[in-house]
Amino acid sequence: MKRILFILFLTIPFIFNTGCEDALEKTPDGTLSMEKILQDYTRTKGLLSVAYGKVYQSRDQIAFVHNTMESMTDNTFTGATYNAYDWHNGALSLSNPVINWPWVSPSERLWPDFWQGIRFANIAIENLPKSTIITNQEKETWIAEARILRCWYYMNLLEFYGPMPWIDFVFAPDYNGWNELVRPTYDEIATTIDQECMSIIKSGVLPNKRTMEETEFVSNAVAYAIRARVLLNNASPLNNPGNDPEKWRRAAAAADDVIKLPEYRLVGMEEYKSLFVGPFRTNVPEIIWRSPSSNKHINNTTGINISSYPYASIPSTWCAMDNPTQELVDCFEMKNGALPVTYNNETHLQVTINPAAAEAGYGESTGDDPYANRDARFYVDILFNGANYGAPTNCTEPVIVESFVGGSHGLGTDILTQTNTTLTGYYCRKDKDVRWFGPNQTGLGPDIHWVFFRLAEFYLNKAEGLCEVNDLEGAKAALNVVRERALQPKIENVPGFENTQAFLRERIRNERRVELCMEGWRFHDQRRWKILDKTNRFVTGMKIVVASKNGDGKPEAFNYERFKIRDYSSYTDKYLVMPIPIDDAKKMTGMTQPEAWR
Secondary structure (H helix, E strand, C coil), X not given: CCCCCCCCHHHHHHHHHCCCCCCCCCCCCCCCCHHHHCCCHHHHHHHHHHHHCCCCCCCCCCCECCECHHHHCXXXXXXXXXXXXXXXXXXXXXXXXCCECCCCCCCECHHHHHHHHHHHHHHHHHHHHHCCCCCHHHHHHHHHHHHHHHHHHHHHHXXXXXXXXXXXXXXXXXXXXXXXXXXXXXXXXXXXXXXXXXXXXXXXXXXXXXXXXXXXXXXHHHHHHHHHHHHHHHHCCCCCCCCCHHHHHHHHHHHHHHHXXXXXXXXXXXXXXXXXXXXXXXXXXXXXXXXXXXXXXXXXXXXXXXXXCCCCCCCXXXXXXXXXXXXXXXHXXXXXXXXXXXXXXXXXXXXXXXXXXXXXXXXXXXXXXXXXXXXXXXXXXXXXXXXXXXXXXXXXXXXXXXXXXXXXCCCCCCCCCCCCCCCCCCEECCCCCHHHEECCEECCCCXXXXXXXXXXXXXXXXXXXXXXXXXXXXXXXXXXHHHHHCCCCCHHHCCCCCCCHHHHHHHHHHHHHHHCCCCCCHHHHHHHCCCHXXXXXXXEEEXXXXXXXXXXXXXXXXXXXXXXXXXXXXXXXXXXXXCCCHHHHHHCCCCCCCHHHC
């Protein structure tokens, strides 16, 4: 049997270890040649379907089932000794990518999946023009989609592994130039992706937005979005050490191209939940592209266990992972725009309550309620002590969260084994829905879909780019669009506002952390800003204890105590860019490892 030597070099070790039929002669089932495939309509279209096949569909199934990418950051904490535990223990190495599925062989996830996606896209791009069974319009449309998918996989690959050579062809079986492949600069590959996306857009083959019947497929807007995100990464400190302002201008302009698309707009705050929860084929005008697969299982893998619900018999859930940290909670402003606290020391355990936050009602003394009068997104994103989660399916009484010590959803203490209760004092609510639960059953309620691109991101991208070239008025205007949607005051009206680049930079980054929390992008933001050494050394939570009870024996007042959950070792430069897996690195001597791994 022939070995697939035209597979991209990422899978070289797997190629050498696994024999299979030449994919240009045989399909995966070993029955048809490529010539035969191209004479069959369904199988020809299958070339494009395979190219879509490596797009991850679930937010909680990248790092490892119930360990999300967010749990690799300071936004959430996941208990037990799974991948997040190893990651924060400093286990990442040339031979251990950590982000894997141990029960699958090979267990590697990101590196081979992204490269295989590129390979499948290249196979489609190369072979679809040869088909005589599809119309010219179908041919043009499917090739344009495959080209966008190739850019999507490259964008993901670059975010984790740094700049990689642009491969726009299928390797021949006798290809032997692996050692001649070299890393480009980030600007070179970003420019290539920029030009490729604009070429597709200018061809006019695809619409800016697909119909609801085709909404799972990519569009011009997806190409614009990929381009904008890649150019923002290119301008960021990790890839722009000289702080070239032209790169920031390109990033801001690319973000503005997305914003100007007339088919998209931000939804109102009353519709905010519909960004994450609801039927897939529903026109939510802020969403540019999202997963067609339902993620409602995430209620079971990273949700709150409400089996203690006193009004019906509710089955237990599997895990309560992805617990928001106190650091994330502290990023949500009060309604008047004040941040709640300032950290007094490096441990975050001693804080000063900001005067304007105190005026708005914030406090952590006995009897205070630190969760009142906060940014409206806080109540969509976070389940906190006393939160009304709503009523399960076929029930009328709401679930009231009791995350205090001894409460129905109370604080756990064993971070190595405990998985079914919060370890921080909080639960994630953003892409969860209490209607998943019902009497004697689960899996109910509306669908949940992971959002890949939505318009709010690009207002924040534009604000960041303009801020970095000191266009503070433009940056404030873009930032305020997102803030005002969230019913927060304009940035120039927040307590303590300073019309400086440094102040605005920090508040743009904070806004991004709040707006996009639990969506997976904090992992990349921490790296492209090169702030791991400041943010990923430890995380904290809030221990809440009943201070007094009312006449019915129910809690009336609480004590609040910040506590450290654990120290992290995932803050060194080695965590800024992941290394090429060692077996592939040995076979590609022209490719250099990231600087910290040399």
